[in-house]
Amino acid sequence: MPGWLVAIAATGTTISAGTFVGSPELGFNTNLTYLINLIGSIFGGCLVAALILPKLYNAKTITIYGYIGDRFGESSKTANSIMFLLGQLFTSGSRLFIAAIAISVIVFGSIQFQFLIWSIIILGVVSTIYTMLGGIKGLLYIDTFQTILMIFTALVALGLLIADINDIPFSEVWHTLTDGGTVKTPAGWTSGSKIQMFDPSIRFDVPYTILGGMVGIAFFKICQYTTDQEFVQRQLACHDVKKAGWSLVSAQLLVLPVVMIFLSIGLLLYVKYTHDAEGAMISGTSFFKDARDIFPQYIKNNIPAGIRGLMITGLLAAALSSFNSAINSMASSFVADIYFPLKKKSGKSEGSDKDQIAASKKMVILMGMCLTAFAIVTCVMQQQSGLNLVDFTTGVMCFAYAGMIGVFLTAIFTKRGNNRSVIAALLAGVAIILPLMFQKQLFGQTYIAWSWWCLIGGTVSFLICVSGKKKV
Numbered sequence: 214m215p216g217w218l219v220a221i222a223a224t225g226t227t228i229s230a231g232t233f234v235g236s237p238e239l240g241f242n243t244n245l246t247y248l249i250n251l252i253g254s255i256f257g258g259c260l261v262a263a264l265i266l267p268k269l270y271n272a273k274t275i276t277i278y279g280y281i282g283d284r285f286g287e288s289s290k291t292a293n294s295i296m297f298l299l300g301q302l303f304t305s306g307s308r309l310f311i312a313a314i315a316i317s318v319i320v321f322g323s324i325q326f327q328f329l330i331w332s333i334i335i336l337g338v339v340s341t342i343y344t345m346l347g348g349i350k351g352l353l354y355i356d357t358f359q360t361i362l363m364i365f366t367a368l369v370a371l372g373l374l375i376a377d378i379n380d381i382p383f384s385e386v387w388h389t390l391t392d393g394g395t396v397k398t399p400a401g402w403t404s405g406s407k408i409q410m411f412d413p414s415i416r417f418d419v420p421y422t423i424l425g426g427m428v429g430i431a432f433f434k435i436c437q438y439t440t441d442q443e444f445v446q447r448q449l450a451c452h453d454v455k456k457a458g459w460s461l462v463s464a465q466l467l468v469l470p471v472v473m474i475f476l477s478i479g480l481l482l483y484v485k486y487t488h489d490a491e492g493a494m495i496s497g498t499s500f501f502k503d504a505r506d507i508f509p510q511y512i513k514n515n516i517p518a519g520i521r522g523l524m525i526t527g528l529l530a531a532a533l534s535s536f537n538s539a540i541n542s543m544a545s546s547f548v549a550d551i552y553f554p555l556k557k558k559s560g561k562s563e564g565s566d567k568d569q570i571a572a573s574k575k576m577v578i579l580m581g582m583c584l585t586a587f588a589i590v591t592c593v594m595q596q597q598s599g600l601n602l603v604d605f606t607t608g609v610m611c612f613a614y615a616g617m618i619g620v621f622l623t624a625i626f627t628k629r630g631n632n633r634s635v636i637a638a639l640l641a642g643v644a645i646i647l648p649l650m651f652q653k654q655l656f657g658q659t660y661i662a663w664s665w666w667c668l669i670g671g672t673v674s675f676l677i678c679v680s681g682k683k684k685v
Contacts, residue, residue, distance in 0.1 A: 249421050250426055257431035261435055278442070307588070315528045340536040440613070612643065616670065
């Protein structure tokens, strides 16, 4: 596949529905410090393209876990595939839940729990059906079209919002976003600039500081583009490793202006509803209390009918772009790394290419059902966590990444490790991340932000994995 196509498709997977729905919420509640996340992503993407991707690419395997199998054996490959599948259930389930927020607003008018459940089921069924009809090639073209459509609708929404607040003097808009602004913290709304981009503080309980972005989030991106089949499968579809590396870095660069558009939508909605307290109320609840559905509600209630339909299409594109790629990557990993090896062990042949494709399509249906079920689970988890949508979606990814990155770094850069140390490293990653994910419930507050979770868990899992001696 051409590198430009892979880059745009990867951009769509990276931004997903979490950006379409979550970034306006983040812009409304906080400021622009989230952009350090994207700068750290570019740095991490460059490191993966230069140091890691060539070795994964030259392994010539259908999934990246085949590389682990060649290095440590079939048991290690299976263990990593299972960990990926479990992590992906939570990660993509959370994305589907966030997309369902928008669908719930459009179809039912609110985000009550029962409406969210029906919206999740609707999205899950539709995504599964059309993912089953294509493969990775069709998926890339679909993702590219959906990404372009999503960006176009975001630009239209931004233009309409600017026109909507045109009657507010520019000096008043500027005052509202700077010295007259407020940001939402765990303790409530406090004074703060809405256009602050960089936070130089040395704090580990805040995710978007300069240190957190350039170290913690950069490492998180290394984990994502090294261990996650959903993302790496796109790079493996390129003609050669140079095009793969170019597409990876380009995707990170493309994400930056796109996220800036959605954050700006959140900032302008803050300006609008600061000057229109009555408009900030939906079904008796103020957006200043719960802004999860602020952008979908604006589309539903303020956008003219024809343009509204286009934006709903863009929103659906964002939702389906992330969900179908997850189903595809999970199905390919399950079939190549678990199902066929089990068949081979039992003495059965893998069958023809036609048989393999048929098996993959059956797995697409199974994975679609599982993801839909886990989306309902993450719906409950997010409400209990107290995290905003963006932080919850990215933080839950660390569940699988922390253990797997230790295994991959051991495999790529050392000659040590064995089956036992691989499995111990994977379990250690989970054991570290679980209490970090629920530290607010366990200890009453957040001490370590999600941007540091992968670095902490990955370091420990690497030390455990590398402690194992390679079998001669």
